[in-house]
Amino acid sequence: MKIKTLLYSIFFSILISQSYAQKTRVKAADKKYDQYIYVDAILTYERVAEKGYKDEKMFQKLGNAYYFNAELAKAEKWYRELFKMNQEQEAEYYYRYSQTLKSIGEYKKSDEMMKEFNRRSGNDQRGKLFADQKNYLEEIKANSRRYDVTDAGINSKYSDYGSSFLRNKLVFASARDTTGAYKVSKWTNQSYTNLYSSEIKPSGEMEKPERFSKIINSKFHESTPVFTKDGKTMFFTRNNYLNGKKGKNSENSTLLKLYKAVLVGDEWTNVTELPFNSNEYSVAHPALSVDEKTLYFASDMPGTLGQSDLFSVKINGDSNYGIPVNLGKNINTEGRETFPFISADNELYFASDGRPGLGGLDIFMSRAGIENRFEEVKNIGEPINGPQDDFAFIIDSKTKSGFFTSNRNGGKGYDDIYHFKEVRVCEQSLSGIITDQESGVVLYGSKVSLFNEQFDLIKETLTNENGVYVFEVECGKVYYVRAQKEEYETKEGKITIDDTTGKSELSLELEQRIKPVGEGTDLAKTLNIPIIYFDLDKSFIRKDAAFELEKILAVMLQYPEMKIDVRSHTDSRQTNKYNENLSERRAKSTMTWLIQNGIEARRLTSKGYGETELVNQCSDGVKCSESEHQANRRSEFIIVRTE
Structure with a gap:
């Protein structure tokens, strides 16, 4: 009995001694870990772990020591042991474990850890990026082999x-x-x-x-x-x-x-x-x-x-x-x-x-x-x-x-x-159609120029009978395309080419510089002049309106036989009679401005239409925004004679 008791005593003494020694070693390793002496900490932790000693904090630090030293496959081993021991870890450990799982090709399990990380971390940007890019492996594959x-x-x-x-x-x-x-x-x-x-x-x-x-x-x-x-x-x-x-x-x-x-x-x-x-x-x-x-x-x-x-x-x-x-x-x-x-x-x-x-x-x-x-x-x-x-x-x-x-x-x-x-494993072509902005007719023989992001000229070509141009371009680059044709305004467009093999498109619509006009045409629409607006209840010419009227003036000076009927309109607010009188004053005010700036009175007529020709639904009793009402306060310039 005494011998048995003695043996038990010796046995437990050895266990206590070993346990104490292991804890002492772990404590010493912790000190090295905290001083960023990761290699020494790794050696100590592993020696203790090899003897079967398990401790949650030790597994955390052992995994971290390898993780921070970029030895991810080794870190995975200890994070795996950590999660076997207790899955209730801080969110950051789910992220680190996910990263180390990728290092051994376990992408499915890695994604599971990322989902849990996203759930636990709240507003962490890394979790949001993962949630927004669920097909990230496919995207990476598309960007690969370059x-x-x-x-x-x-x-x-x-x-x-x-x-x-x-x-x-x-x-x-x-x-x-x-x-x-x-x-x-x-x-x-x-x-x-x-x-x-x-x-x-x-x-x-x-x-x-x-x-x-x-x-x-x-x-x-x-x-x-x-x-x-x-x-x-x-x-x-x-x-x-x-x-x-x-x-x-x-x-x-x-x-x-x-x-x-x-x-x-x-x-x-x-x-x-x-x-x-x-x-x-x-x-x-x-x-x-x-x-x-x-x-x-x-x-x-x-x-x-x-x-x-x-x-x-x-x-x-x-x-x-x-x-x-x-x-x-x-x-x-x-x-x-x-x-x-x-x-x-x-x-x-x-x-x-x-x-x-x-x-x-x-x-x-x-x-x-x-x-x-x-x-x-x-x-x-x-x-x-x-x-x-x-x-x-x-x-x-x-x-x-x-x-x-x-x-x-x-x-x-x-x-x-x-x-x-x-190497060029990604191939891209850039093409488009050049058309007339107003009619949509394709413009054969248009000159199309390709520029890089620094506006260095790279290539030039002419559109074919279908108005089409084609360039071979580099994947992932930014380009500018410029289209030119006689009697049309030059136009440019910007495009960023995809990083994957395929075709990119950029079509351009050109505006005519010389436009045919006939009787009954609204000169403002022909020249793409914005509507001439008036302030509420006012008939004087605003500064922005005068700027647009200068364009009408320039055309009438260029064509001395052209005659125009100035038509003024109001919104539906106020009475019909009031609006009729207001629009009449606005039409005369517009005509007077043109006469004062050199247009003979014989070439101009004017009329106020009040609220009789609204351009939208904003009639009496209909609730509309200020911008919707303002669209009705306008002037038109109808050509009644061209020569």
Whole structure:
């Protein structure tokens, strides 16, 4: 009995000791997790989990640790264990689990998690986007296969990412330099990144990467540079580090800031911190507008809608900047929007995990519209986007080639840089019919010109016997079509071509400059002159009416034998007699104005019709709006003789 009791005592002591040790390890891992030391936390959590120890908070943090390190397939395993243990989780865990499910191709289950996320999250933009784009996979499929993707040929077994063009070179961030223990990031257990450059040969092959600049590269992170077109100014991301000192926020973490440097001779120098940086939030990943007057970047500064948003700031001079402006809900979500890039075609490319995609960060595109407001956001599809993180997209609009970063399977390192070439798998034709605006007759031989968004002339053609023109155009582009024909007014139209193979149409109706007129014709209608309006109970000529009467005057001066009968009408308010007298005064007032401006009295007659010829239903006793009544207060100019 004593021996049995002793054995039980030893057994329970061992259990208590193991349980206490496991809890101690978890507590230590929690501390590392809270300090963003995710790799060390992962190792500790997994060792504990392998021994069968289960804890809801531990599964949350283990899943998060992999999620935040972009290892989504591994994160899925622990989120799955979390939901097995308890499905009553905060809405954000439904979103993260949905994202990780995509990474292993479980799109149906991922959509189920998104539906539940949308139900639980309320007004979250990510849920709304999912609900509004239920066929998002079909849309992504339609946008896919536009690019050929290959390894860039500059990758290492470490992290390589965030590239930028500098003349004939590619400048990018890499963790390949492992010299010195101080160079290791506790977050990823890899070296801090430095900038490297590689020459792009005319064949497209890449030279061996070389360190970019000793002045720019520090002993902490440098990444994501962008250069002005002249190659003399650069903006880049760096840890909060300047003049040999590392800055920290109130939670003792070192965040990211933007810096500027200028090229003096062959050396990059004058490294300065941008004024809208802060020790309390990160500012990173710069991009320049086409005119280089606006800087775009990612940040979690106050006013951010999600985990990180895209912002813009005006560049007013060498060291003068405006106030950062959030790009708003058309671009940003409650998720991560990051790594912006502006192409020469004024297209914004960026990475987001807040929109319906294929998993992790996907690359999206939005064109700049009126006043540079960004329009509909589209997923650029496979093979650039996939189940893992895809980001840092850049493209040379002339060569239709570029680079992006991904941690997809089959790469050499943690992140790898890939080269792509845009191929024409999307084919579009633009056609239309040119017709006479009034008669609808097709206009054979009309000259039709095609312009791009910058109004550069691209092509010209003539309409065939059916009034039809046809152009071959590029998918997703904005074009202007101009139609011209003798004796007609020139007319233009704008069209945005779809991103999928098909046919686009834009027809134009041309207005005749020289129009036939005959007796009984209303000259105002022939010339498309708006109705000559009078104020209520008034017969004097308004300023806007005088402007229109000038057109009547010009025609009568051009044709000295033309005679016109001026006819004035009123609305139904007031008595019939009153309206008859009012319209008579208005007709005479109009005729008097024409006589005073050079038209002989013999060429004019006038008559007031009161309310006898209403143009709508607004007769006595019928309730009408002011605009409906005003339509009846009008003058007409009927030709009674042309020669």
